[in-house]
Amino acid sequence: MVFLKSHDLADLVDGAVPPPSKTFSDGTTNPAYTVWLKKDTCVLSWLLACITEKLISTVYGMQTSKQVWDALHTRFSSPSRSRIALLRRQLQTIMQGNRSCSEFMEEAKNLIDQLAAAGKTTDDQDLISFLLGGLRPAFTSFITTFNFACRDKTLSFDDFQAELLTFETLIEAQHNSAPDQYYAFAANQKGKAPFFPRKPKQQSTTPKPLLPHKGHQDSSTTRPNQQAYDRPTCQICGKRGHVTLDCYHRFDFSFQGRLPPVDLAAMAVGANNSYDQNV
Known part of the structure; x- marks a missing residue:
């Protein structure tokens, strides 16, 4: 809407100014309608370019920008309790999976915007809590550090987003450097026999008998059948x-x-x- 207002095109979708008639009473073409049609076609193409593939069925067959705008407004601003409960449940159980942090937070923002359009706002701290619960196990150290640092103070969502993206960049850098270190180690070990650490021998707790000196053999150590x-x-x-x-x-x-x-x-x-x- 801000973009439309900056170009004096908001009246095409909000219905403040109705479209002019297509022709005059004598059957001639109305020049005002031609100008309006160009503007409306421009806004319609902009709206269709912004929506995702999931919303194509919602706006299929519509001819004016106001029709598309009203259809999208109806879908995303429905104040029904079932829809609000569904959006909240999706936000509370959101999971990152194999996606990046940017894609993960983009999905969360989409749910937040839909709740805001339905008249239900979400606190930044609740949103941060939902995102922390859906991160991958690789971010466990970040979650622990963040909870410890925010015990006595609150952090805005923008600051949380910056810290999370910074930590993700650090993990990716460490992951990319690990193969290089492995190949460097393999190159240094080329031509060398593999090293296998030996298992330490277990020392026996049974004391060994003390043998007498060669020159002082005691009579008790001789065999019984040995002759004198x-x-x-x-x-x-x-x-x-x-x-x-x-x-x-x-x-x-x-x-x-x-x-x-x-x-x-x-x-x-x-x-x-x-x-x-x-x-």
């Missing part, structure tokens, strides 16, 4: 279970001095006898 003669006797300390090279006291000369003297002559005779037997 299988264990060597050290010639330095005189203990069984290890040989002379493994004895801790092989370099302790004071310890060796306490051993009984060795009969070298007897050892030589024993060595000769063993040699003769072998020969």
Whole structure:
């Protein structure tokens, strides 16, 4: 209506000035009607270009701009309770789905305008609440932050719209940069073997038995069927279970001095006898 008033065309749709007669009484064409017809055709084409495909059936077959205007006014300004209840229900259950935030809010504004045409206005805070409830799960952090920031103050719908569109732009930028980071990582890892973290071994809680030192084998660790003669006797300390090279006291000369003297002559005779037997 503002556009029509700015061009002095509002009288074509509001009925303030009736259209002039098409011809005079003598049958000649009325020039005023020709001018009016041009203006009315211009407004009619403008109205038909603005409506959506869903409204084509409502204005189909109408010849003047006033007829189209009255049909649209009747449809969108019907004050029936059932229509108002339907519009409110659609507004309360509106969902974003896969649409952008701009398309989502455009649908909400359309419902708000229809309610306003029916004489039922909607508060900005109620509209914001309906929109927050219909956003996708990707906007959960925005919803939490917005509710926390607006506990003590109210935010206008224009400010809410600006914040929502800003957050949507940030999400899209992060989503677009994620594939680039993945490809960069794949390029750096080209030619390398895939890395699979090893599962840590579970340590056993059962204590392992302490094994005795090689040179100090305890008698309790020997098998029951092991014979006593299988264990060597050290010639330095005189203990069984290890040989002379493994004895801790092989370099302790004071310890060796306490051993009984060795009969070298007897050892030589024993060595000769063993040699003769072998020969």
